Amino acid sequence: MFLKILKTLLLPFAVLYGIIMWLRNKLYDVGFFKSVQFSIPVVSVGNLSTGGTGKTPHIEYLIKLLQQEYKVATMSRGYKRKTKGFVLADAATDATTIGDEPMQFHTKFPEAIVSVCEDRMMGIPRLLVERPEIEVVLLDDAYQHRTVRPGLNILLTDFAQPFYKDFVLPLGNLRESRKAYQRADIIIVTKCPADVATAAMNSMKDKIQPAPRQQVFFSTVAYGQLTDFLTGTTLSLPANMNIVMLSGIAKPAPMLHHLRQLANDVSMLQYPDHHNFTNSDLTQIKQRFEDWTVTNKLMVTTEKDVARLRIHQQELASWGITIAVLPITIKFINEVGAFEKRVRDYIADVQ
Numbered sequence: 105m106f107l108k109i110l111k112t113l114l115l116p117f118a119v120l121y122g123i124i125m126w127l128r129n130k131l132y133d134v135g136f137f138k139s140v141q142f143s144i145p146v147v148s149v150g151n152l153s154t155g156g157t158g159k160t161p162h163i164e165y166l167i168k169l170l171q172q173e174y175k176v177a178t179m180s181r182g183y184k185r186k187t188k189g190f191v192l193a194d195a196a197t198d199a200t201t202i203g204d205e206p207m208q209f210h211t212k213f214p215e216a217i218v219s220v221c222e223d224r225m226m227g228i229p230r231l232l233v234e235r236p237e238i239e240v241v242l243l244d245d246a247y248q249h250r251t252v253r254p255g256l257n258i259l260l261t262d263f264a265q266p267f268y269k270d271f272v273l274p275l276g277n278l279r280e281s282r283k284a285y286q287r288a289d290i291i292i293v294t295k296c297p298a299d300v301a302t303a304a305m306n307s308m309k310d311k312i313q314p315a316p317r318q319q320v321f322f323s324t325v326a327y328g329q330l331t332d333f334l335t336g337t338t339l340s341l342p343a344n345m346n347i348v349m350l351s352g353i354a355k356p357a358p359m360l361h362h363l364r365q366l367a368n369d370v371s372m373l374q375y376p377d378h379h380n381f382t383n384s385d386l387t388q389i390k391q392r393f394e395d396w397t398v399t400n401k402l403m404v405t406t407e408k409d410v411a412r413l414r415i416h417q418q419e420l421a422s423w424g425i426t427i428a429v430l431p432i433t434i435k436f437i438n439e440v441g442a443f444e445k446r447v448r449d450y451i452a453d454v455q
Contacts, residue, residue: 111275118275125272125280132250140225141253144232145240145454147447148254150247152267152284153277155377156354157260158294158325160205160408161434163244167213169444174451175217175237179227180206180244182220184378190230193218199411204378205244207411225251240451247287248279256450259288262355263296263322268311288318290446295358296324296437305438321436321443325358328431333410334421339428344368346398350389350405350427352379352412359430363404371396381412383419390423402426 131137147166151157163178170176182191182203193202193210202210202220210218217235221227224246232238243254261267267285270276285291293308300322309320330339347367349360352375363370373392375385393403403425405413410429413420420427436443 114275118272121274122272122281125284129250129280129284137250139250139253141255142228142241143454144238145256145451146228146243146252146254147240147256147258147450148243148246148249148252149258149260150243150245151260152247152279152282153262153265153270154273154279157262158323158434159245159260160208161325161432162258162260162292162294162323163209163242164212165434166242166447167209167216169447170240170451171213171215174239175235176213176215176240176242177217177219177231177235177238178206178209178242178244179219179221179224179231179246180209181222182206184380185220187220188222190221190227191219192231192234193220198415199380200415204408204411207414208407211411212407223251224249228252239455247284255454256290256447257288258290258292259285260292260294261285263293263300263308266293266308266311285312286315289450290443291318291320292443293320293322294325294434295355296322298324298435298437300324300437319442319446321440322438323434323436326433326435327359327362328433330404330428330430333405333413333427333429334417339426341366342400344400346396346401347371348373348393348396348401348403350403350409351375352381352409353377353406359406359432363430368400369398379412381416383416386416386419390425393425402428404428404430407431 132139149159149162167176185203186200191202197210199207206218206220217238219231267282270278272278305322312320314320332339345367347363347370349363349370349372354377360372373389407429
């Protein structure tokens with residue numbers, strides 16, 4: 105009953121927000137607002153919802169796919185960083201200067217050129233001036249940033265909450281109307297069950313109603329080998345291990361489910377997405393770990409959280425607690441060859 109009343113109260117605001125976003129998009133579509141397309145290949149990865157669709161591992165998939173053939177650069181907004189404007193990652197960079205996800209790219213892919221800028225239309229020319237050897241630019245979370253018209257527009261949507269079942273803010277989680285999916289060249293349904301049936305994928309594809317030019321793919325979350333936060337060495341998980349899961353990501357449930365399959369028991373410490381850990385947080389985290397009266401325990405966190413925790417590395421090293429990092433990757437369930445071919449063909453055609 106309460107939910108029904110709440111939805112009724114939010115409906116007028118959702119309608120108003122939807123109208124504003126529709127008008128904004130219409131003004132871009134008719135050319136009233138300027139949209140720039142660059143001569144260099146630009147691939148955008150984004151979503152319609154407010155987050156948690158898996159943009160970071162999909163960007164990483166593209167970096168791995170392309171970096172052997174091309175000089176790849178990424179450009180993100182740099183959410184929750186303490187700097188403004190255009191910043192190019194270098195040896196002195198940390199999460200406070202470029203944000204946690206770009207810092208993750210910078211750490212994992214030293215050959216890639218990582219940058220941040222709120223205004224991509226201004227940021228991309230600056231990036232190309234400073235690093236003219238760049239051959240491909242990957243835009244992170246830029247689906248609504250319409251001042252730039254990417255050559256290849258990839259839209260992600262969560263299997264558990266696809267855009268066609270959602271509503272615009274504040275009634276739902278969509279940043280703009282469901283119909284905005286029509287701008288995409290590729291649609292990826294993310295976080296699918298690894299054993300999802302072909303019939304279920306076909307049903308979702310029918311509900312998405314892709315245009316003839318659009319391709320729909322399905323991906324699932326995969327997890328890598330645990331590594332030690334301080335040393336980077338690979339860790340094996342002994343039998344009867346108990347885990348304190350430290351999470352500051354949007355949707356930790358899949359990782360929690362995965363760890364529960366591996367461990368005797370899991371206790372989760374959850375913080376908001378992109379949370380910048382404070383000294384007070386560290387005290388709470390350490391206390392929570394020490395107060396859990398079980399033997400054989402360790403702490404596990406994500407690569408994205410590590411990008412923010414690295415600032416406190418000296419403090420964390422003094423704890424004498426094993427902190428493990430669990431990499432999150434993605435695997436395509438259907439037609440991975442077709443996805444990679446679409447991306448490569450686009451880049452080859454532009455060049």
